[in-house]
Amino acid sequence: QVQLVESGGKLVQAGDTLTLTCSTSARSFTSYTVGWFRQAPGKEREFVAVITWGGGRVNYTDSVKDRFLVLRQKAEQLVYLQMNNLRPEDTAVYYCAANQWGEPTAAQHEYEYWGQGTQVTVSS
Numbered sequence: 001q002v003q004l005v006e007s008g009g010k011l012v013q014a015g016d017t018l019t020l021t022c023s024t025s026a027r028s029f030t031s032y033t034v035g036w037f038r039q040a041p042g043k044e045r046e047f048v049a050v051i052t053w054g055g056g057r058v059n060y061t062d063s064v065k066d067r068f069l070v071l072r073q074k075a076e077q078l079v080y081l082q083m084n085n086l087r088p089e090d091t092a093v094y095y096c097a098a099n100q101w102g103e104p105t106a107a108q109h110e111y112e113y114w115g116q117g118t119q120v121t122v123s124s
Contacts, residue, residue: 005023009093013086022078022081026077043092048094094119100112
C-alpha cells in the first residue's frame with residue numbers, strides 16, 4: 001500500500017506564491033505518475049496538474065496554466081506543486097494522487113492512491 005502525504009498548505013494573500021509537497025512511503029516513487037487535484041467548498045474535486053513517472057510529460061488544467069508548475073525531485077522521492085500568482089478562486093483542499101506507470105491523465109479513477117489533502121486558502 002502506497003501512502004501519500006501532502007504538505008505546505010496555508011493561508012496566503014492573492015498574488016503570493018506557495019509550494020505544496022507530496023511525499024510517499026513508496027520505495028520507488030519514480031515509477032509513479034503523480035497528479036494534483038483540488039476540491040473547493042461546495043464543488044467537486046477537479047484536476048489541477050500531473051507529471052509522469054519519468055518526469056518527461058506534464059499537463060495542467062487551463063485555469064492554472066502559466067501560473068502553476070509541477071516538479072519532481074527524484075532523489076528525495078518528492079513531487080511539488082509550485083503555485084504562483086495565487087487567486088482567491090484557487091482556495092481548496094489540494095490532493096496528490098499516484099498511479100504506477102500511468103499516463104498523464106486528468107481522470108481521477110485512474111489513480112490508485114490518494115493523500116488526505118492540504119488546505120490552501122487565498123485571501124483577496
